Amino acid sequence: MLLNSVILILQETLEAALLIGVLLAISAHLHSSLRWLWYGLSLGTIIAFFCAINMSTLSAWFDYAGQEVLNAIMQSMICVFITVLVWLISSVRPLPTAASHAYGNRFAQLCCLIIMLAVIREGQEIMLYLSGFLGNVEHVQKVFIGSGIGFGIGASVGILLFYGLLALPTAWQKPAMLTLLALFAGNMLAQSAVQLTQVDWIAQTAPLWDSSAWLAEDSMLGELLYALIGYESRPTAAQMLSYVSGISLVWLAALGGTYYAKQQNLNGHSADSITSGACVK
C-alpha cells in the first residue's frame, strides 16, 4: 500500500510540479512577486475539495460525461492561458528586469489561473484517493506516509527543474522555458482529446503507433516523459492533432509577440515605457 501511494501521488503531483517549476523560473527572471503561487495553490485546493465531495454529481452531468467534459475544459483553458502568457512574455522587449506593476500583475494573474486549474484537476483525484482510506485503520498510516513521500518527490522534481532552468546559460533560458511551455500546452490539449474520446464525444480511432514495447507509460521514465512532454505509447490521430495544435498556438504567440515587440521598438516606444505608464499610481 505504501509503494502504491508513493507512485499514485507522484503521478498526480508531477505535472503540476513541473508546470510550477517553469513558471517560477520565469517569475524569477522577471523578479516578480510569488504571491500568484500561493493564491493559485490555495484557490485550486479549495475548488478541488468541492469538486471531490461532489464528484458523483459532477460525473453524472452530460449523460455521465461530466468529469471528462470538465477536465477537457480545464485542460483547454490551461493551454489558452499558457498561450496568452507566452504572448505576454514575448511581446515586451526587453523584458522589464524589475517588472512594472501592470506587467507583473498580468503575469501573476495568468500564472495564478494556470496553477489553480492544474491543482483542481490533480487535487480532486488525490483528495478522493485519500478520503477512501480515512476510516481504514489498517492502511491509513501507510497511505498517508506514502502520499507524503510521493508528494515530496514530485515537488523535488519541480524544484530541480526550476534550478536546472536558471542554471542554463542566459541565452538558452528563454528558449528552454518557451519550449517547455509549448510542450505543456500541447500535452494539455492532447489530454483533453483523450478525455473527450473516453466519453465518445470524439470518435475512437486506431492508435497511430504502439511504442509501449520500447518505453512503457507506467515505467519511471514513461511517467516523467508523460508529465513533461505528454508521452503516450498509443496515441490516436485526435491526440496528435491536438498536441500539434497546442504547440503551434504557443509557437505562434511567441513569434507574434516578438514581431509586435519589434514593431513597438521601431516606433520608438520601448517596452518599459508601455508598461510603466500604467503603473504610475
Added chain:
Amino acid sequence: MKYSIIKKSSIKPSNIFPSSAAVRSLVVFLLSGLLNHAATAATPVIEITIKDHLFYPAELILPANTKIKLLIHNSDPTPEEFESYELNREKVIAGNSRAVIFVGPLKPGTYPFFGEFYPKTAQGKILVF
C-alpha cells in the same frame, strides 16, 4: 456467458443538468469536423461492478472492431479509479456511484485494466476476438 450485452442504455438522462442535450448538440455542431456524429443509442452496454475492490466480472470478452459502452457500478463506499494503459482510459469513480466509459473499436488482443486506488486486488482484462 461471462458478460451480458444490453441493447439499450439503461442509464436515465441526468436531471441535474437539464440542458445538457442542448449544450452537447451545440458542441457537436461546433466541432462537427472532429466529433463523432454516430448515434450512441445503439452502442452495446456492458456492466461491470466493483465490490470489495474487485471487478465483477474480472474478464470481459468483446467482439473486435466494435464500440462498447462500459457501465461501471462502484458499489464500494470508497472511490476507485478505473485505469488501463492499453485502452488509454482513466476515470475516477466516487464511492457508491456509477460511471460510463466507451472503449473500442478494438483490434483482437488482451487489454488489461485495473483499479488504480486498490491495484493489488482490482485487476481485470478485456479479451477481444
